[in-house]
Amino acid sequence: MEGVGCISSSLIKASAQNGENGRVELTPWDLRLLLLGPIQKGLLFPKPSNAFVDCLKASLSRTLSHFPPLAGRLATTELDNETVSFFIDCNNAGALFIHAKADGVTISDIVEPVYVPSIVHSFFPLNGMTNYDGMLEPLLGVQVTELADGVFLGCTINHSVVDGTSFWHFINSWSEISRGSIRLSKPPVFQRSTFDNIDYPIRIPRALLEQIHDEDESIQAQPPLRERVFHFSKQSIAKLKEKANAEAGTNNNISSLQALTSHFWRCIIRNKKIISEEEMTYYLVWVGARPRLRNLPPHYFGNAVRTRIVAMKAKQVREQRVGDIAREMNKLNKSLQGTWSVG
Template structure:
């Protein structure tokens, strides 16, 4: 069902220039052509349109953060808005949570004067937001060619600035199709308390399949949340108006500059071999080697005091670590946060690549089935909602996403995308986003740091030797 609730209107979204001359030349306006609510066809909506999904700790921990925003750039004009709307409607029939809303219920205990909350998804088919827009002076090359991601890219995403807990009144899924001079950009915004990165791309992959003519997705999402037998639902957690107001007051209006660095398959193999040789092991993965190399380069360019501690945080997938493993297509959050802290001097000295990559490897290896369940049950006893400022800023770096996600296989019927970009959600200095590159085996890394550090990285011989322009 497609419900048009806005006629054509104009919005003047203009972005402030950053200090880099290259960054400042992309002041632009976005014209919003229409907005619509897309619902699953009632006859296909899984039968029970009011299905309830209680949120476990893995989902609840994201309530104070912003959404997931990722988008695809296509070098084509051969697309049909109505076809995308109808194929989205068909896809939502297989993903009822994304057409639903969050419910947050407050519980007041008069005896000890405390307030707690519980939360669940109601699959009520309230619908997803679909925005059709145009950036009439922007080309595909304007997005691809600059070293820095043009600020206009953030305007290609709907629901900018929305927090996940606002999914009680806002859509859990929003899509914006922005027409460019010679292509289109499809920006996807998904509530992070409903899905993680793996679930996010499972939905996009499924929509692309149905858009190409599949009757149903090739993979079936599993919506039942994993909960230990001894944990009662709904789970109560502290969530007050004061917390919400504090998080809103901390919002950063000017997103940090972003630069994308491309690592070819050959350079990744070199870095992995070097890291394993230095650590006298074969356990360091390609991604661990690349991220440690980036970490070293950033700290070297920042000229951090050798005795100062620096940290790197990773999101660690829980699906394969459980015994038995969670379903591959478990639709929800199944990830934990892990980190490594070392002295800056240990990181940047000769041999630091292997030593610190091995520290990352050891940290990830700690997350066995037993550790995952222990952290899960600990959260239930002492619930804590994440704040992004807790893992970024200062000399800390934090990585999200994964090169394993199928980004370039998303053909909606007019060919594969030429690039992937992320929106402004959860962007802070020190935020690192990892994507598969367009060529098989390559990796793209999006780095948010002060402009002077990004410039230094781009001019550092040891770092530039490992990237391609």
């Protein structure tokens, strides 16, 4: 397959600015993601009309009027000689929009191979960035890549600004605007006042800020890994869930997700070179907090997730049944019941 060529690159600004959203504070959950990478998702479409790029730019500009943080940049305020605070400056600096073309690449070239083709990474903007780079780089990047028989829409959004739920909230809202809607069915909420016991702005020691900068500069690129997408039928997942519940001795308490992730964890450890069977292995679980927070608006725009870890020795993961591992996953889920606080 040939490479990707850039046709044009521009910054798309919101068609209208809302002065009420000039500054959006970052919460503790936002701040924890500063050194991680952004969220990247891609969508494949059949070949559209010739004017689709201009239409996307226009609808994106109108959508950004409802999502001013995505047209802004991260910024800091000096609170005193020793502390600073992070926030989103809704200055309408613009979102990155790239129009590109991949000659000779078809939709089947993307979806049919066993392993994800390396060219797919070239379909996304702002590659190699950390969320901290949002101080200078756009918080939202969109790349429209024309294929021989279709279009790939790649979106990159700063993870300190959105979680997965907010990411798709924006994409779905953009879709609404593109179809001619004037008002959004789910207007985003940016206020952080609903979080309890947080005194804004959050003070960050200046020494820690300098450490973040040093660590950001020292991050080394990892060698490229081969990526593969696995597809499980509804029937195979149901069968795996039934097996996990039988092995765990539970009355259908093991969910489909817990059964599938346990199966994955066991397969990975069995195929990984482990020096010691006593080595601890960990499964990181991302847990949505939106249903568990008091007074959080349904359409809150930001991060509302926290991480929890299931830890087991390599020997345990290798030798135990899927249901035994899933039971540990289920215990973690039960421990997360109830109302949470941010911190």
